[in-house]
Amino acid sequence: MSRFLSGRISRMSPYIPGEQPRGGQYIKLNTNELPFPPSPKAIEAINREVLRDMRLYPDPEVSVLIKAAADFYGVAPSMVYAGNGSDEVLAFAFMAFLERRRLFAPDISYGFYPVYARLFDADYQEMPLREDLSLSVDDYMKVHGNIVIANPNAPTGLAVPVEDIEKLAAARQDRLVIIDEAYGDFWGQSCVPLTEKYDNLLVVQTLSKSRALAGMRVGLAVGSPALIEDLNRVKFSFHPYNINRLSLIAAAEALEDRKYFEKTTAKIISLREGLKSALRERGFSLTDSQSNFVFAKSCKTGGGELYLKLKEKRVLVRRFDLPRIRDYLRITVGSEGEIAALLSALDELRA
Numbered sequence: 001m002s003r004f005l006s007g008r009i010s011r012m013s014p015y016i017p018g019e020q021p022r023g024g025q026y027i028k029l030n031t032n033e034l035p036f037p038p039s040p041k042a043i044e045a046i047n048r049e050v051l052r053d054m055r056l057y058p059d060p061e062v063s064v065l066i067k068a069a070a071d072f073y074g075v076a077p078s079m080v081y082a083g084n085g086s087d088e089v090l091a092f093a094f095m096a097f098l099e100r101r102r103l104f105a106p107d108i109s110y111g112f113y114p115v116y117a118r119l120f121d122a123d124y125q126e127m128p129l130r131e132d133l134s135l136s137v138d139d140y141m142k143v144h145g146n147i148v149i150a151n152p153n154a155p156t157g158l159a160v161p162v163e164d165i166e167k168l169a170a171a172r173q174d175r176l177v178i179i180d181e182a183y184g185d186f187w188g189q190s191c192v193p194l195t196e197k198y199d200n201l202l203v204v205q206t207l208s209k210s211r212a213l214a215g216m217r218v219g220l221a222v223g224s225p226a227l228i229e230d231l232n233r234v235k236f237s238f239h240p241y242n243i244n245r246l247s248l249i250a251a252a253e254a255l256e257d258r259k260y261f262e263k264t265t266a267k268i269i270s271l272r273e274g275l276k277s278a279l280r281e282r283g284f285s286l287t288d289s290q291s292n293f294v295f296a297k298s299c300k301t302g303g304g305e306l307y308l309k310l311k312e313k314r315v316l317v318r319r320f321d322l323p324r325i326r327d328y329l330r331i332t333v334g335s336e337g338e339i340a341a342l343l344s345a346l347d348e349l350r351a
């Protein structure tokens, strides 16, 4: 740490991302990427674009992408915002709406929320999940303040019914409800349609998971035109060219290629359900994850030990050393071959 670092940043604990090992030495089931490539149309578009106009800045209005997203969601383009990954979308939302304001979030959820809260000076309040790690909307009905919920939640994978989220938005017009649907496509339900009705609801999505574009860094937000205008105010005060030329067209093509999206998403859901059953047969307890990962606890081996043993066998999963969930592993739904390798590693370990 240099002597120049400002006090607020020096007191922060930065987010620690999942390991990104170089080379292919691991079966990588730790950061919820898709085991399939992105839409071939996205890849073709990237190849085309690489040969053109790289000396020019990208479109700061990201019009092609906004139009593709608006068409996909069936909303007006003025209700869509695009950012450099949903992490940046969330960061800009925290910056725009939450400074010195109270924000409630589940005690077990996406690790970036408390980090952004500190960075952008929000008053962050954790709301405990129930004993079974599910979320009770009633807890949030009682409190005054803004709300951020990942739905389905991470790392539990559990989803809150859309009707319950609607109750939260409807109960108090003076609070902002941010719903992070990074994994929503693997659940098949979304709060996006509610954004037409509630101007205090902001839904955030990503192309990193269901569109297999984690490396391109594209996230989206859908909300009232006023909320979207506010996010653009932050963007144009910070980094107007936040989405590069390749990401822009790759994301637009991926959103347009509905057939590929539906096929790959359905495949992941079916693999997830198969993986859940296979783990249950081996004595694991699991949440009923609606995401592209499962959240599972061995009845024989502690989480820390199992994480390391799997790593020795070149299978990389994610573990959070936190109260209540330290014995769980979050395991990305990989390809059939990757799932088979995981299960045979578990069998060899007698986990």
Ligand SMILES: Cc1ncc(COP(=O)(O)O)c(C=O)c1O
Pocket: 031, 032, 084, 085, 086, 087, 088, 110, 150, 154, 180, 182, 205, 206, 207, 208, 214, 217, 218, 219
């Ligand atoms: C709940 C949740 N929200 C947001 C993100 C950020 O995704 P990205 O920045 O790749 O869009 C993640 C990434 O793992 C996540 O798990």
